[in-house]
């Protein structure tokens with residue numbers, strides 16, 4: 001990829017540099033645990049699909065995960081797992097710049113600059129911060145408070161058009177837009193305003209408790225690549241209502257049915273719907289069906305992941321080469337930002 005040299009007005013890329021894929025998409029996943037079906041449907045699958053007709057950037061948001069993970073071995077394992085999951089699911093390193101956030105120091109540098117433009121009140125109104133306070137989180141950190149500022153830097157460094165995310169990250173992308181506008185109005189037009197891209201029928205996947213969004217922090221997840229017995233346990237744990245086996249059931253109010261419908265074909269979904277409505281079909285059976293579908297749907301990726309895990313050297317090479325490509329773009333952006341802010345003499 002070739003970028004135009006510094007222009008005093010805006011970050012631009014030459015047309016000839018990207019003749020076919022001139023729209024840019026970026027997203028990140030935090031290695032704060034093991035990716036789950038909510039991550040997959042909300043962001044991982046959408047960005048993998050975007051590879052075909054967008055220039056895509058995918059990064060492992062390891063700096064963000066430091067807000068919750070304070071154990072080096074655990075963080076390393078989580079980073080490897082997120083990388084393996086993405087590659088197994090179809091991330092193609094020839095079509096996507098795949099890297100670790102912490103490898104590109106420009107993320108932290110731009111975050112500091114944005115932090116100096118961010119009104120305190122904007123951060124106080126951020127959902128994640130308000131939730132932390134509302135749920136009585138003990139000793140919430142400055143890192144958690146300024147989390148959206150780092151996220152704005154992650155996004156704007158790469159000048160994207162769209163940011164595929166789940167609904168829970170919508171506000172963060174809006175904050176990135178606010179900070180882009182603030183920078184532009186202070187220092188002159190520099191950043192374009194990216195749009196969040198949220199899958200309409202998915203938006204927020206409900207967890208196995210049937211109540212909260214699926215999240216590592218609610219401990220209500222179905223992991224993507226857990227072993228079969230763990231998956232079975234997680235699926236069998238899905239909370240359902242107390243309608244007796246013989247009675248008809250409402251498919252649309254049931255978490256098992258919803259999850260099944262994300263993975264199954266239209267005919268399979270219609271068949272299960274009929275069974276729910278007819279009665280005489282228990283939630284236990286529906287859960288077994290979901291487990292079978294889950295293993296079938298992710299079967300090829302599970303196999304690929306086993307192979308990938310045998311060669312972690314390849315994984316390291318992919319992330320290293322991705323970091324080199326990301327660095328070129330990020331350092332170009334920072335060159336402009338430094339010029340505009342007066343950090344270059």
Ligand code: TYM
Nearest residue numbers: 027028029030038039042043061154165166169204205214
């Ligand atoms: P993280 O790691 O919590 O989640 C990764 C992606 O998965 C989506 N997601 C969901 N989508 C639907 N239903 C759910 N239950 C569900 N749970 C998670 C998230 O919305 C997200 O898109 N802050 C981000 C990581 C990040 C980032 C960025 C993302 C850091 N910098 C820049 C985009 C751009 C996060 O915590 O994601």
